[in-house]
Amino acid sequence: xxxxDAVFDTVGGDVAQISFAVLKAGxxxxxxxxxxxxxxxxxxxxxxxxxxxxxTRAPLDHIAQLVTSGAIRPPEIKLYRLSQAAEAHRVSExxxxxxxxxxxxx
Numbered sequence: 573x574x575x576x577d578a579v580f581d582t583v584g585g586d587v588a589q590i591s592f593a594v595l596k597a598g599x600x601x602x603x604x605x606x607x608x609x610x611x612x613x614x615x616x617x618x619x620x621x622x623x624x625x626x627x628t629r630a631p632l633d634h635i636a637q638l639v640t641s642g643a644i645r646p647p648e649i650k651l652y653r654l655s656q657a658a659e660a661h662r663v664s665e666x667x668x669x670x671x672x673x674x675x676x677x678x
Contacts, residue, residue, distance in 0.1 A: 581605065592618055647671040 577599055579591040584605030591601045597617040603610050610622035638644045648671030652660040660673045 578602070589614065592620070649674055651676050 573594050575596045576594045577596065579595060579599070579601040581587055581591045581601060581603045582605050584603065584607075588601070588603060588606055588611035591603075592611075592613045592615055595601060595615075595618045599617075600619045600621060601610075601613070602621045602623055604623065604625055606622070608622070610620040613620050635644075639646055648669075650660070650663065650669065650671060650673050652673060652675050654675055654677065657675070660675070663669050664673055
């Protein structure tokens with residue numbers, strides 16, 4: 573993929589440089605998982621942004637109300653014990669599960 577106008581990266585890490593690589597000249601990349609500062613692009617013809625991510629109670633209360641009312645559905649969650657890590661890994665690798673895999677530690 574290439575020639576994108578914009579990328580919104582929610583992963584962070586090495587994905588940042590890949591994000592810059594797919595942008596066309598003048599493109600913009602926004603990052604919310606790469607720390608407090610936006611990653612520095614290795615190109616001068618693109619813009620790297622780190623939008624503010626609010627962490628106040630009111631938006632979270634609103635999301636909770638939407639879930640409670642049924643207006644939005646949270647992703648399915650599959651719980652695994654650590655002893656089931658191999659099975660969870662197989663499910664993750666299959667890319668057929670659309671939800672969250674969570675390890676129960678205690």
